[in-house]
Amino acid sequence: MKTVLLVTSSFLLAACANTPVAEAEAGPQPQLRSAVVIAEPAAGLSQAERFEFWKGQFINAAIAKNYAPDLVRSVILPANINPLALERDANQPEFTKPVWSYVDSAASDARISGGRNKMTEVDPVLDIIEARYRVPREVLTAIWGLETSYGRILGKHDIIDSLSTFAFEGRRQKFGEQQLYALLDLLASGDVRREQLTGAWAGAMGMTQFIPTTFRDYAVDLDGNGNKDLWTQPGDALASAANYISRSGWRAGEPVMTEVKLPAGFDYSVTDSTKKTVNAWTALGVQPVSGRRWSAEAGFLEAKLIAPGGARGPKFLTFKNFDVLKRYNNSTSYVMGISVLSDALARKPGIQQDWPRGDELLSFENKKALQQKLTDLGFSTGGVDGRIGPNSRRAIRAWQAANGLTADGYMEQRLFKRLMSQ
Ligand SMILES: [Ca+2]
Numbered sequence: 001m002k003t004v005l006l007v008t009s010s011f012l013l014a015a016c017a018n019t020p021v022a023e024a025e026a027g028p029q030p031q032l033r034s035a036v037v038i039a040e041p042a043a044g045l046s047q048a049e050r051f052e053f054w055k056g057q058f059i060n061a062a063i064a065k066n067y068a069p070d071l072v073r074s075v076i077l078p079a080n081i082n083p084l085a086l087e088r089d090a091n092q093p094e095f096t097k098p099v100w101s102y103v104d105s106a107a108s109d110a111r112i113s114g115g116r117n118k119m120t121e122v123d124p125v126l127d128i129i130e131a132r133y134r135v136p137r138e139v140l141t142a143i144w145g146l147e148t149s150y151g152r153i154l155g156k157h158d159i160i161d162s163l164s165t166f167a168f169e170g171r172r173q174k175f176g177e178q179q180l181y182a183l184l185d186l187l188a189s190g191d192v193r194r195e196q197l198t199g200a201w202a203g204a205m206g207m208t209q210f211i212p213t214t215f216r217d218y219a220v221d222l223d224g225n226g227n228k229d230l231w232t233q234p235g236d237a238l239a240s241a242a243n244y245i246s247r248s249g250w251r252a253g254e255p256v257m258t259e260v261k262l263p264a265g266f267d268y269s270v271t272d273s274t275k276k277t278v279n280a281w282t283a284l285g286v287q288p289v290s291g292r293r294w295s296a297e298a299g300f301l302e303a304k305l306i307a308p309g310g311a312r313g314p315k316f317l318t319f320k321n322f323d324v325l326k327r328y329n330n331s332t333s334y335v336m337g338i339s340v341l342s343d344a345l346a347r348k349p350g351i352q353q354d355w356p357r358g359d360e361l362l363s364f365e366n367k368k369a370l371q372q373k374l375t376d377l378g379f380s381t382g383g384v385d386g387r388i389g390p391n392s393r394r395a396i397r398a399w400q401a402a403n404g405l406t407a408d409g410y411m412e413q414r415l416f417k418r419l420m421s422q
Contacts (some may be wrong), residue, residue, distance in 0.1 A: 040129045051081055054168045058180070067184050077183065079164040081136075082157060085201045089170045092386065093174060094364050099308045099333045100253035106146055106337030112344045118234075119345065125222070125235040127203025133242035134252035136261065138342035140238045140245075143328065146337055147209040154207065154231060155200035159183065163212070165201050179203055182212035191219065191228045195345045199233075206230025207237035211245075218244040241328075248327040249320065256339040256382065257318045259351055260290040268408040269397060270303050273388055276394075278303055281317060289314075289352045308332055314353035358414040366416060373420055374399055 033152075045053065055076050064073040077353070105111075119126065119141050126137040144150050160183065166176025186192045193269040199205035203212065207230055219228040222239035230237040237371075238246035238264060270276075279299040286305065288294065304316040308404035316336075325335040340350060363371060364386045371388075374395045379402075382391035399419065400407040 018328040023050055047081070050414045051164075051168050051278065054080065055164075058164075058177070062181070062184060065181070068182075070190065071184065072190060075160055075187065076164065076180075080158075080161050082156070082165045082201060084160045084163040085103050085165040086170065088201060089172055092364050096361070096364075098355075098357075098359070099332070099336065099363050100313075100357055102333040103336050103340050103351070106142075107340045107344050107350065111145050111149070111341060112148055115145045115341065115345045118144065122234045122238070125238065129222070129235070129242050132350070133239070133246040133250075135242045135250050135344075136342065138253060138268065138345040139325075139338065140241055143241050144207055144234070144238060145341060146334070147204075148207050151207040151232075151234065151237070153199070156198055157205070158210070159197040159199050159203055160194075162199075162201055166203070176203075179212040182216040182242045186212065186228075188272050190226070191216075191221070196227075196231055197228070204238075207234065208241040210240065210301070214238075214244060218247065221370070236357050244260075244326065245324060248324045250324050251320055254321055255319050256321045256342075257306075257316045257336070257406040258303075259353065260286050260305070260315050260317050261289050261353070262286060262315055266311075267381065268307065269401075271409065272393060273304065274325050275302050275304055277301065278317065281305065286317065290349070306332065307408055307410065308336070309355045309359075310412075311406045311408040313410075314351050314355065336345055356412070361412055362388075362416055366413075369420065370411065370416060371395075374422075377422065 002235070048163055054325075059069075059072050059076050062076075063069050115138075119137060126140070129135075130137050131138065142151075148154055154203065160180070161178045162181065163179045168174040168176070181196065187194060197205065200209065204210060205212070205215060210230060215228070218235060218238040219230060220243050221228050222235040223233060228236055228240070230240055260281075266285065278294050278301050280389065281303060282299070284292065301319055303319050304313065304322075306318055307313060308316045318335075322335055322339070325338055326332075329335070344350060367388055368384050368386040371384040371386070372391055374381050374392070375384065378400045379395040380391075381395045388396075388411070396411055397407040397409040400409070405415075
């Protein structure tokens with residue numbers, strides 16, 4: 001359970017980004033400034049005073065957007081700063097969990113047996129949800145298990161406090177404002193009650209950890225009791241997750257990912273973002289690790305090839321449904337965790353090839369140094385932010401190729417030291 005919480009802090013950040021970030025609705029603000037006497041907080045105010053000032057501004061802006069004044073005041077005026085949200089928002093975690101640790105803990109024995117028990121417990125509800133949304137019960141149960149250990153760890157933070165804190169100051173002000181408006185929508189419609197609004201420090205709520213915009217746009221009242229209870233009703237929570245996934249483009253009957261083996265001397269420049277049909281991958285020598293052949297229909301599916309542990313780790317073809325699950329949480333490790341756990345729940349085999357578990361990975365500061373060094377050497381990473389994305393991996397591959405190494409875009413301490421010594 002601890003491990004989930006640790007990764008939660010980084011993957012919730014990703015979850016926050018999963019709703020399309022609309023441009024801030026800048027409309028009412030300028031008129032407001034002239035209409036209201038206070039324009040800018042005076043210099044030298046304490047944090048508490050500035051927070052009260054922010055409340056006034058937000059309440060005015062919300063009323064200008066036609067939210068009911070009584071509702072807005074009753075929700076915003078009692079808000080408190082959440083010190084943890086303020087602190088976490090400002091600090092980048094120094095180490096990210098290696099993908100293999102993440103996947104191992106996602107599909108731990110305890111989580112697998114817990115998931116099987118839960119699937120039995122809510123079997124009738126899963127029948128209804130599967131028939132309606134055509135998302136497999138194992139995938140929904142895996143999300144439930146990874147997000148909150150099947151509803152055991154829901155988070156005890158007051159959501160209004162957390163989101164008000166974001167909206168007040170820091171690097172997620174727009175996000176905080178958007179989410180507060182979504183909460184006001186939810187309260188105004190009566191879908192949720194104020195006292196239900198508790199969750200993770202970053203604003204995700206309920207058994208499947210929905211941020212308010214996702215909650216507002218996709219949550220479902222499966223049992224029809226008038227309340228979208230994602231906190232205590234597995235039916236409402238799992239149907240909401242199914243609805244979100246289904247409307248994100250889930251393709252019934254298609255896989256999420258399949259483990260594959262690659263021929264010797266394989267050119268890794270096609271990993272990450274190149275999309276090809278399974279038939280085209282087969283022509284390059286990519287084969288299921290199981291030794292079985294692809295079905296005729298599978299040959300026409302489009303897939304990407306990933307090697308998250310490099311050439312010495314397992315490789316996978318990922319399908320459209322992999323990208324759909326990334327909308328739930330934009331992290332390769334997360335989606336791999338969902339896939340491996342849901343396979344285990346369906347009694348399918350786990351990952352066959354081993355990971356390079358002995359490798360020491362890079363810290364956040366190492367990653368920034370890596371990006372700077374690659375850029376200095378002429379392999380641009382498109383910026384130095386300590387996050388290794390497609391641009392950085394492309395740069396790593398180019399540097400590897402230029403140095404006669406396997407260009408798999410994977411970096412660990414030994415290779416990092418070699419690069420830094422150049
Ligand atoms: Ca309900």
